[in-house]
Amino acid sequence: MKVLVAGGSGYLGQYLVEALSREHQVGFTYNTGGKVVESMGGSKYKVDFCTGEGLEDMVSDFGEPQVVVNCAAISQPMVCEEERERSRSVNVPTTLVNDCLLSRCEGRPFLIHLSTDHVYDGSRSFYTEADEPGPVNAYGETKKEAEDFIVSRYPNHAIFRSSIIYGRGKEVGRNLFLQWMDEALGAGEKVDFFGNEFRSPVYVMDIVKLVRIIIARIENGVTAPARVANIYNLGGPERLSRADMAKALCTHRGYGIDSVLEADRPGHVKSPLDASMDVHLLRQTFGLHPTSFKDALSEIF
Ligand SMILES: NC(=O)c1ccc[n+]([C@@H]2O[C@H](COP(=O)([O-])OP(=O)(O)OC[C@H]3O[C@@H](n4cnc5c(N)ncnc54)[C@H](OP(=O)(O)O)[C@@H]3O)[C@@H](O)[C@H]2O)c1
Incomplete structure (x- = not known):
């Protein structure tokens, strides 16, 4: 399969390019790039999704992919607050969808798009996909706008609302x-x-697994079940605060747990307080059973 990873130079993108290159013909985009891009396999393309610069060259050289995984984003909430317009122009994938998928790819590649738990307002626990989003910060707003844009413009998609990766x-x-x-x-x-801030952190290798499952299904002619909006929560199996994660790390690494001091997230910081998610739909649809934080720590360290 021909797979394009948009934002391949980012954290998740690097994992995907590395894993998928073993099985597929992979191309990826980067923007500022940096040294890491030089050492990465796959066909690499410098593309700026704000301006569209580099897109034409990428499409001419790489040709039409069958799957596109969109990891390109301004993913730091603080940067989104400070640079709203730039963040919006990257996070809402108008350039990728309009100028590449719709106008240059007749086969309509399957788009796997990474969204975020920041689309939820954080006022309750274990959000399901049926809960009404209500972003409280610029990052969440741009990512919600991206979801709406994809759902309205590009039917061949699956959108994943990811927790901390x-x-x-x-x-x-x-x-x-x-x-x-x-x-x-x-x-x-x-x-x-x-x-007092809760998330459902997700192990990066589970996301790699998920993308491989979807690609294998596409290879076999099966995609996600037809729903109006193919939107899924993507999280680990637990609801954890940052202090919970720190304590679990201390236990695993043998560090003194008294180093972990608990504080409240200050009220003026715009971030959903409890964005923990229910991941039943993810399990049910893709057969993915997310790794617990404790088990993932054993693999990582
Ligand atoms: N990491 C998390 O904990 C987390 C949690 C929830 C959701 N997500 C979502 O998951 C996805 C992947 O996250 P990540 O952590 O891998 O993100 P990341 O490390 O911040 O990587 C972002 C990618 O976007 C690219 N990019 C930024 N501005 C661009 C522009 N103007 N034109 C083209 N590309 C541009 C970056 O390229 P360069 O680096 O080369 O400039 C990089 O490849 C994102 O959609 C993010 O919102 C992440």
Whole structure:
């Protein structure tokens, strides 16, 4: 299969390019890129989804993919608050869908799009896909707009509302939560972790598994069941606070648990407080059984 990973230079993208390149013809896009891109396999294309620069060259060279996994995004909520328009132009995939999939790909490749748990307002626990989204920050707003855009413009899709993605470290231009936590706690520092902000963190290898399941189904002529909007929660099996995650890490690594101090997420920070998700639909539809945080830590460290 010909698979395009948009945003292949990002955290999830690097994992996907690495895994999928073993089985498929993979192309990926990067924007600022950096050293890591040089060492990555697959066909690489510098594309700016804000301006569309590089898109034409990519389509001419790589040709028409059968599957596109869209990981390209401005994924840091703070950056989205500060640079709303730029974030919107990347997070809502108008360039990818209009100028590539709809106008240049007659076979209508299957689009796997990464959304976020930040589309939920965070006022309750274990959101299901049927719950009404209500983003409380710019990141969530742009990602919700992206979902609406895809649903209205491009029927051949599956959208995944991902929780925090964690796994082994990769070179990306920002701190990765698990690695930062490990470094600080391993050094014996006492660190404040939010005890009142809940997520369903998802192990990156589960997402790789999920994408492989979908691609295998497409190879066999079966895609996701036809629903008006193919939207799925993508999370781990648990509802955990940052303090819970830090304590689990301490237990696994043998660090002193008294280094974990619990604090409340300050009220002025725009972030859903409890964006934990129900992942029954994911299990049921794709047969994916997400790894527990404890089991994932045993694989990672
Ligand atoms: N990581 C998480 O915990 C998490 C949680 C929930 C949802 N998600 C979603 O999952 C997806 C993947 O996340 P991630 O953590 O892998 O993101 P990431 O590490 O921030 O990577 C983002 C990717 O987007 C590319 N990009 C940024 N601006 C671009 C532009 N103007 N034109 C073209 N490409 C551009 C980046 O390219 P360069 O780096 O080369 O500039 C990079 O490849 C995103 O949609 C994110 O919103 C992530």
